[in-house]
Amino acid sequence: MRPIDAISRVEAARILGCSRSTVAKYVREGRLHSAGTRLSLSCAAVEQLALSVYPWRRDLRGDASYWVTGQRASGILGVNVARLNQLANAGRLPFETHEDGTRLYRRDQLRTVANAREARWN
Structure with a gap:
């Protein structure tokens, strides 16, 4: 089932301040989980991960x-x-x-x- 806050991997990359390939790596590593379809992710989960990986100085x-x-x-x-x-x-x-x-x-x-x-x- 797709969560209400589902976002694309492109949007996840924007939130995380990284490339789509890095988002895919986070999914493979289990740091993010696909939501419903393999291409969508939970916005809340992505934002939570961003609080540790986002390169804000850049x-x-x-x-x-x-x-x-x-x-x-x-x-x-x-x-x-x-x-x-x-x-x-x-x-x-x-x-x-x-x-x-x-x-x-x-x-x-x-x-x-x-x-x-x-x-x-x-």
């Missing part, structure tokens, strides 16, 4: 990465890093924590929040 200047760090997140929202941390600490802004302690924010979620803030003030 994507600090990228505009297409799935994850962003605090500095980039604050820029997307138009707030300073201190305010970003206040919002995250108060549970008003979702984030995940990489195994090295770095907070990672989903770029698409930040864009949604930024658009909502802009619409609210216009």
Whole structure:
């Protein structure tokens, strides 16, 4: 049965910051499991793996990465890093924590929040 959060291996590679062949390697190694069809994976499982393998330092200047760090997140929202941390600490802004302690924010979620803030003030 295909999970509700099924994603393609192409999207999994974007979330993990790696190639499709690396995603296939993670499946072979048992670090990821195919969901329903052999080509789909659980988004939640992929995001969980990303918290240990995602090379966030490589994507600090990228505009297409799935994850962003605090500095980039604050820029997307138009707030300073201190305010970003206040919002995250108060549970008003979702984030995940990489195994090295770095907070990672989903770029698409930040864009949604930024658009909502802009619409609210216009």
